[in-house]
Amino acid sequence: MLNIQVASSTDMFNWKTEGDALSQKPTWAKSTSSFWAPHVLYDASIKKYVLFFSSATNDTLLGKCIGIAFADLPAGPFIDKGSPLICGEGVVNIDPMAMIDPATKKKLLFWGSGFKPIKVQELTND
Numbered sequence: 001m002l003n004i005q006v007a008s009s010t011d012m013f014n015w016k017t018e019g020d021a022l023s024q025k026p027t028w029a030k031s032t033s034s035f036w037a038p039h040v041l042y043d044a045s046i047k048k049y050v051l052f053f054s055s056a057t058n059d060t061l062l063g064k065c066i067g068i069a070f071a072d073l074p075a076g077p078f079i080d081k082g083s084p085l086i087c088g089e090g091v092v093n094i095d096p097m098a099m100i101d102p103a104t105k106k107k108l109l110f111w112g113s114g115f116k117p118i119k120v121q122e123l124t125n126d
Contacts, residue, residue: 004038004053006075018075021051026067026080032056037095040074043107046125051078052085052096052109062087066096066111081126090114098123 003025006018022035029035034056043050051069065087069078086093092114100107107123 001033003033003035004051004078008075021071021076021078022053022069022080023077024079026055026069026084027082028059028065028080028084029055029057029067031058039097041098041100042074043100043125045105046070048072049074049076049078050098051076052098054094054096055084057084057087063089064091064094066093066109085109086111092116 002020003023004021006021007015008018009015021038032055035053037054039052041050048070049072051071053067053069055065055067057065065084067080068085069080071078093111094113096109096111098107098109108120109123110118110120112118
């Protein structure tokens with residue numbers, strides 16, 4: 001079973017399966033197969049592809065979390081940073097979408113669900 005499937009295309013119609021972006025589950029999510037909402041961007045300042053994803057955790061009291069992992073190639077393999085970026089009750093902290101503002105170069109993460117407002121936070125390189 002793949003944790004986060006990767007596929008590539010040269011024409012957006014025909015797709016080739018590339019494998020698993022997150023072939024090793026994070027230690028904080030070893031007991032789950034619940035990974036979704038992947039978003040990848042290239043961060044030129046650290047020369048890495050960065051994968052943001054939603055996940056359940058080993059600790060069911062933490063709720064759902066946003067994870068972050070890094071890779072040298074767009075298809076991975078991505079290596080988790082070692083801990084979730086943020087966790088919270090229910091499904092409030094899920095569905096990440098990141099961007100690097102072209103004008104300011106600020107790294108921004110947008111996320112949210114659970115009928116709550118969308119949140120945004122500036123990120124650091126790590």
